[in-house]
Amino acid sequence: MKLEKRRLTSEASPQSATSLDGISNNDFAAIVPVISGQIGGRDTSIVSAKALHKALGVGNDFSTWIKLRIEEYGFVLGTDYVVFDSSDFRNQSANFEQKASSWVTKRGGDRRSKDYGLSLGMAKEAAMVERNDQGRAVRRYFIQCEEALSRSVPEIAAQYRRQLKARIGAANLFKPMCAALDTARAEQGKQTLPRHYSNESNMIARIVLGGLTAKQWAQVSGIAGEPRDSMTAEQLEHLTYLESTNITMIDMGMAYDQRKAELIRLSQRWLAKRLGANHA
Structure with missing residues (x-):
């Protein structure tokens, strides 16, 4: 899956803290960037699951949290999300892997960090089910991203x-x-x-x-x-x-x-x- 550099919201400098009190949409763009990409061959908006996990302030570790959410809500690989190297999302320029079974980590060597590219719909649902202020704030942000897409690219x-x-x-x-x-x-x-x-x-x-x-x-x-x-x-x-x-x-x-x-x-x-x- 190829990701493009175009974002749906304006850029801002990365924030060191994940507190969501009183931050603007520009800050959200840095904390939880939404970028253009493909899932299952379809153009869509992509969210890094690791960035979302951090912004939501979830108690569980990332790996446990994402696997529980996928199992609990029946999200489908290649339809709702893809699996990829964390650095690929930061670089926004790699072919993402769509088969989790093909993920390989080298022991004792250069260990790759596994991330998930979530569709905007999956990310919005994952934020909503956290039932906290962070989840509600992030969900509103995703809705605003969808509205921005509708206004900026109506076709x-x-x-x-x-x-x-x-x-x-x-x-x-x-x-x-x-x-x-x-x-x-x-x-x-x-x-x-x-x-x-x-x-x-x-x-x-x-x-x-x-x-x-x-x-x-x-x-x-x-x-x-x-x-x-x-x-x-x-x-x-x-x-x-x-x-x-x-x-x-x-x-x-x-x-x-x-x-x-x-x-x-x-x-x-x-x-x-x-x-x-x-x-x-």
């Missing part, structure tokens, strides 16, 4: 909103598709098994993802966690369109092979329309 903020809307849309249609399949098969006197749901999901994913299931696409792309969380807004919108259409065709009593052929045809039409709109 990126719009992209995030589109991504969120598409992700919710795709999530909202999976259960209705399964319910439609249940009803259609019940009318035929057939039982619906887990593999039948998987077949529907995989069929649509292969159309959207160039012949790969969502799981296969994530593996090829080096993505951890839920594949849909790392799909582009266009991929999710494409998926949503096909899921919605598939529900209608299931309700009409169309067989699997019929629906598959028709979804492929409609997919090509959908893509052609999008391509034409982008060149208009």
Whole structure:
């Protein structure tokens, strides 16, 4: 993962103390810098977990604290955070490691310091759950960073909103598709098994993802966690369109092979329309 030098808030001289009483946003930028980077191939804002731990005044040591938070709240490597060498964040110029299992420390030699690059959302949640003045202050700072991004780079903020809307849309249609399949098969006197749901999901994913299931696409792309969380807004919108259409065709009593052929045809039409709109 590459980090850029651009910050969302103005720079200030580093502060020796971590007391948060009465400090300005410029001071926060030095204590807990928020910089641009990537997690799971997606552009996002990154926060050093070590810097956050220090600012929050947590009683536990850093390693214990971060591991507990990841386990307790189900944060996902490659989706919510990445693992890297502490010096990389200070230099803001290295490829971060996204597989914790590949981290190696040399005994008796040059010992590297392990840090975590947190998404702004994960950092904000980690600050909130501390339930102290530091946590509330840092959380407000992160919210202000998000607002600054929205004002200074509105096209990126719009992209995030589109991504969120598409992700919710795709999530909202999976259960209705399964319910439609249940009803259609019940009318035929057939039982619906887990593999039948998987077949529907995989069929649509292969159309959207160039012949790969969502799981296969994530593996090829080096993505951890839920594949849909790392799909582009266009991929999710494409998926949503096909899921919605598939529900209608299931309700009409169309067989699997019929629906598959028709979804492929409609997919090509959908893509052609999008391509034409982008060149208009």
